[in-house]
Amino acid sequence: MEIKRRKSKIIKIGKVSIGGLNPIAIQSMTKIKTSDVERTVRQIKQLESAGCQIVRLAVKDFSDAAALKQIKTKTRIPLVADIHFDYRLAISAIENGADKIRLNPGNIDKPKQIEAVICALKSAGIPLRIGLNSGSLKDLGNRKSSITDKLVASCMNYVRKIEKLKFDKIVISLKANNVLDTVEAYRLMAKACSYPLHLGVTATGSPYNGIIKSSIALGALLLEGIGDTMRVSLTDNPVEEVRAAECILESLGKSHPAVGVISCPTCGRCEVDLINVVKELEAKLAGEKYKQTGDSLKVAVMGCVVNGPGEAKEADLGIAFGKNHGILFSRGKIVKKISVKDSARVLLEEIKARRKKHGSTIAKK
Numbered sequence: 001m002e003i004k005r006r007k008s009k010i011i012k013i014g015k016v017s018i019g020g021l022n023p024i025a026i027q028s029m030t031k032i033k034t035s036d037v038e039r040t041v042r043q044i045k046q047l048e049s050a051g052c053q054i055v056r057l058a059v060k061d062f063s064d065a066a067a068l069k070q071i072k073t074k075t076r077i078p079l080v081a082d083i084h085f086d087y088r089l090a091i092s093a094i095e096n097g098a099d100k101i102r103l104n105p106g107n108i109d110k111p112k113q114i115e116a117v118i119c120a121l122k123s124a125g126i127p128l129r130i131g132l133n134s135g136s137l138k139d140l141g142n143r144k145s146s147i148t149d150k151l152v153a154s155c156m157n158y159v160r161k162i163e164k165l166k167f168d169k170i171v172i173s174l175k176a177n178n179v180l181d182t183v184e185a186y187r188l189m190a191k192a193c194s195y196p197l198h199l200g201v202t203a204t205g206s207p208y209n210g211i212i213k214s215s216i217a218l219g220a221l222l223l224e225g226i227g228d229t230m231r232v233s234l235t236d237n238p239v240e241e242v243r244a245a246e247c248i249l250e251s252l253g254k255s256h257p258a259v260g261v262i263s264c265p266t267c268g269r270c271e272v273d274l275i276n277v278v279k280e281l282e283a284k285l286a287g288e289k290y291k292q293t294g295d296s297l298k299v300a301v302m303g304c305v306v307n308g309p310g311e312a313k314e315a316d317l318g319i320a321f322g323k324n325h326g327i328l329f330s331r332g333k334i335v336k337k338i339s340v341k342d343s344a345r346v347l348l349e350e351i352k353a354r355r356k357k358h359g360s361t362i363a364k365k
């Protein structure tokens, strides 16, 4: 099935182009006070190695804005300054090298303030994200309007003010805290303008809830061709946000992990601890799975002889378990018998050997 992408304007954020037919970019946000440069840089690097392409940082005060200068010299991915309440922080962030500014129309909406920020954005040649959240919406006077109508009306109001200032490097997000309002708001916005859309659901909750809500909302929109960048917001380590986003894109055939692992759910026929084998393998592969190196490996880990040999043979590498041991397959051929306790390690060694042959590397675990 081919997904027809919505035609959106192309915008450059640092070295990353979004919109048009550019790949959907994965974003996340640091969860450390930005002025703590050392820890912030460490987290950005972790995000980058997990596959994050654009990172947003909270700029709460002038020490955060000033810290961007140093952070930029120590990291490689584009930095987005997240600004609320005080427009002067946006100007300071721009002066300190931010690659994009996010403003919230719910708390920065005075014409003179918007004009000052747009003027600084124009001088720096960087884009703006108009980022609305259902939790900080201004009441536009119609209390009966739905959340989606309010999100879209408030956003279009802001867009028009900015277009009047002859600025069009705009990215839009309209995040509600539930799936239905989020999907509807983005659908309406996708029809109302051609600016690229950054997808996300806000305040999703625990990782379990957050991943499910985001997968449904973002999955539905992406299937309709809507969305140019995305973030899976989770109350968790931001690296998990990137992994979840990668999984969503992979499920839609929009990302091809360097190492894709499939495994059966296990059932009463399974005679080994497959759940822990897969957990161990995924942990060993963490951080490497999505590093695009030109080759892509499919690895199958299967619990018994029902579907095991078939899936393991189909994959580049596979293990089909029986009683207390597994049979390792490589490109459809049986290689050897391995014990359960050695299986994750052996698979990792085989993956490393295969990728080394193709000129790529897997970090030593």
Ligand code: SF4
Pocket: 264, 265, 266, 267, 268, 269, 270, 302, 303, 304, 305, 306, 307, 308
């Ligand atoms: S492959 Fe075997 S163990 Fe796994 S779910 Fe299927 S029948 Fe159960």
